[in-house]
Amino acid sequence: MSLPPYADFLGLKLIMDAEGPLLLMPNSDAVLGRPGFLHGGAISGLLEIAGIAALQASLGDGSTRVKPINVTVDFMRGGRLVDTYARGRVTRVGQRIANVAIEAWQDDPARPIAAARMNMSLDRAG
Amino acid sequence: MTTLPTGRSFDPAAFIDTFRSYGHNGALGTRFVQHGPDWVELALDYDEKLIGNTETGVLASxxxxxxxxxxxxxxxxxxTDIFRPxxxxxxxxxxxxxxTPGRTVFGRGECYRVARRIAFVRGQAHDGDPNDPVAHVAGTFMFLDGE
Structure with a gap:
């Protein structure tokens, strides 16, 4: 699985573990928002990339193209200037639509800083 | 470009200017375009480093x-004419x-209701024709100064 240029812009690193793709966003100037905190847009970018990665991993082969229809992001805590992780969970894959839930956290996965739901359209080859 | 009425104390153009070389907005290269009494329009120029799909060259979401x-x-x-965290x-x-790859994206955000703790917003983005938008948003912000 490869990440797009935008993921490099955010400095994202893809980690494959037993649960599937995990995305790491190290702190950098490119993700800084108001002084002392991560930018909500950068956190959303991380959530969206993690959502797409989770869906692509669950689809297996690379023959299906996925396209975000919409995303809804809840911000629960201010993002501090430290490593941030995100993982998506595919809640349903249909023939044409998939639903994915994503959470982002810093030190403790049980204390998410943001969560998102994405609806994605599937373009199956053949 | 709309000019600020006298007595106004918040200047979005100056605000964006201070972020040009700093943080996430600076890295994206977000530009100020214009504003009205309750809306602000910004622009994001096409940049290959923001691509989400390398096959099509389309910007990431x-x-x-x-x-x-x-x-x-x-x-x-x-x-509200005042800067509050x-x-x-x-x-x-x-x-x-x-x-469309290569085109600047314009985003217009509007604040349509300010309550004591929460502000309600909506907006649209387009890449040249406001009648053919690329995105629609709705959201809320919370004030952090504990009024």
């Missing part, structure tokens, strides 16, 4: 989310169609 988050956030300060509580973005 994340930069459009950031553009709209910033435009709607500024719209609150323009409407605030944070995005939630934001929904509908990606109506892919932005």
């Amino acid at each position: 994340g930069p459009i989310f950031s553009l709209m988050d910033m435009a709607t956030s500024l719209a609150i300060w323009v409407r 605030q944070a995005t509580l939630d934001m929904r973005v509908d990606y109506l169609r892919p932005a």
Whole structure:
């Protein structure tokens, strides 16, 4: 699985573990928002990339193209200037639509800083 | 470009200017375009480093989310005419169609209601024709100064 240029812009690193793709966003100037905190847009970018990665991993082969229809992001805590992780969970894959839930956290996965739901359209080859 | 009425104390153009070389908005290269009494329009120029799909060259959805988050956030300060610390509580973005590769994306955010603790916003993004938008957003911000 490869990440797009935008993921490099955010400095994202893809980690494959037993649960599937995990995305790491190290702190950098490119993700800084108001002084002392991560930018909500950068956190959303991380959530969206993690959502797409989770869906692509669950689809297996690379023959299906996925396209975000919409995303809804809840911000629960201010993002501090430290490593941030995100993982998506595919809640349903249909023939044409998939639903994915994503959470982002810093030190403790049980204390998410943001969560998102994405609806994605599937373009199956053949 | 709209000029600020006298007596106004929040200047979105100056605010964006201070962020040109700093942080996420600086890295994206977000530009100020114009504003009205309760809305702000920003622009995001096409940049290969923001591509989400290398086959098509289409921008990722994340930069459009950031553009709209910033435009709607500024719209609150323009409407209330005062800078108060605030944070995005939630934001929904509908990606109506892919932005055309090479084109600048314009994002207009509007603040349509300010309550004691929460401000309500909405907005649209387009890549040249406002009647053919690429994204639609709705969201809320919470004030952090504990009034």
